[in-house]
Amino acid sequence: MPRVPFWAQILLGLLLGVLLGWVARSGDISWLGTALTKTGEIFVQLLKLAVAPLVFFAIMVSITNLRNVHNAARLATRTLLWFMATSLIAVAIGLLIGLVTNPGAGTGLSAGDAGKPEESGSWLDFLTGIIPTDIITPFTELQVLQIVFMAAVVGVAALKLGEKAAPLLSLGEAVLALLQKALWWIIRLAPIGTVGLIGTAIKDYGWDLIGKYATFTADIYIGCALVLFGVYPLLLATVAKVNPLQFFRGAWPAIQLAFVSRSSVGTMPLTQKVTERLGVPREYASFAVPFGSTTKMDGCASVYPAIAAIFIGEFYGIDLGLREYLLIVFVSVIGSAATAGLTGATVMLTLTLSTLGLPLAGVGLLLAIDPILDMMRTATNVAGQSVIPVLVSAREGILDRDKYARARSIDLDGFEPEVRTATAAA
Numbered sequence: 434m435p436r437v438p439f440w441a442q443i444l445l446g447l448l449l450g451v452l453l454g455w456v457a458r459s460g461d462i463s464w465l466g467t468a469l470t471k472t473g474e475i476f477v478q479l480l481k482l483a484v485a486p487l488v489f490f491a492i493m494v495s496i497t498n499l500r501n502v503h504n505a506a507r508l509a510t511r512t513l514l515w516f517m518a519t520s521l522i523a524v525a526i527g528l529l530i531g532l533v534t535n536p537g538a539g540t541g542l543s544a545g546d547a548g549k550p551e552e553s554g555s556w557l558d559f560l561t562g563i564i565p566t567d568i569i570t571p572f573t574e575l576q577v578l579q580i581v582f583m584a585a586v587v588g589v590a591a592l593k594l595g596e597k598a599a600p601l602l603s604l605g606e607a608v609l610a611l612l613q614k615a616l617w618w619i620i621r622l623a624p625i626g627t628v629g630l631i632g633t634a635i636k637d638y639g640w641d642l643i644g645k646y647a648t649f650t651a652d653i654y655i656g657c658a659l660v661l662f663g664v665y666p667l668l669l670a671t672v673a674k675v676n677p678l679q680f681f682r683g684a685w686p687a688i689q690l691a692f693v694s695r696s697s698v699g700t701m702p703l704t705q706k707v708t709e710r711l712g713v714p715r716e717y718a719s720f721a722v723p724f725g726s727t728t729k730m731d732g733c734a735s736v737y738p739a740i741a742a743i744f745i746g747e748f749y750g751i752d753l754g755l756r757e758y759l760l761i762v763f764v765s766v767i768g769s770a771a772t773a774g775l776t777g778a779t780v781m782l783t784l785t786l787s788t789l790g791l792p793l794a795g796v797g798l799l800l801a802i803d804p805i806l807d808m809m810r811t812a813t814n815v816a817g818q819s820v821i822p823v824l825v826s827a828r829e830g831i832l833d834r835d836k837y838a839r840a841r842s843i844d845l846d847g848f849e850p851e852v853r854t855a856t857a858a859a
Contacts, residue, residue, distance in 0.1 A: 443624055481575070489580050492723050493584040495723045496592065497605075498720060511829070516728065520766045524766065527739030577698065631693065649740065656736040657732050658809075673826075680820070684707045687819065691812045711819070714833075725818035726818055731814060732811060732812070733814055735765045741795075746791060748798065764788050782796055
């Protein structure tokens, strides 16, 4: 009997989740609702369990792996520049859609519908929050940006030490391989997690709530879709000069998992694997993907805050002008790393609102619908985290185009995550 492909398992989980969520909501079946909620929560908890050590060792090892890459500084610089360029395009699309559709007008919502965000961000919080006060708290409180900072410091220091740091590098590579192996077992549970996560969303929110946010929800999905299926394919065709459809054949498993898990970091091992299968050299992919998983957020940090700022401005009757729109662009392009602090885009949105002087209470208006929006945002994020290494590799002449042409969706039963060790790389 042939195995069911991973994408088909995810699709079946999605459909089953919608059906069970609708049954639980329409029939007011509490036990079914509880089962869906717990299933989704357990899957997310399993993903989060490995996030802190995975980010630390992935960033550390990725930086040390750059010693095996020719023109490493050039590759790193071009990666960052392409991150910023695509963020600029994405935020422009978000602004254009928001200005055309007026998402905050006629929603039927009131200030009483606003929840209270648990987290907020400002430029001061962002700048001072990069450097941890101790080495334990970032891991216990999952302060991803601080973990990235510590990992970068350790990685650069290890590069400078050379052979003296070899035992540390070997340990880091072994731990990373172990974490990726464990996380891959969790990824194989994604179809079951999908049932719980999607079912819970339908059970909790139904279609009534989505109706109140219909224009805003449509704007986010359309904006992300334009980036995902418009901007990225255009860049692949014109800059990398490769077949965009072939990219989606290879990267689709990671995009699917990102959609249901809503976690760029949790999807990182799969994103790296599909990126390598698309012909990006492993040494470069092992730097670009972990770096992108914590900083490359076209959905969460560009499309979403642009449309959300317009929504909140219209809701409170505050006119935004050219100055405010330019500030939105600035925050999206420069401050996107702020999204590394949390799963989701709340910190990035509060950072944008505080820069514009808009009421932070407006964030609470969007909390109820956020899980539904976050699925599409995260799928866009992860696609971009794979697209940019392909673009840079193609421009630098290091993309394996034959491998790219052969890339297909990953067979989970035959896949084992790999980490290039210091011995193998020597």
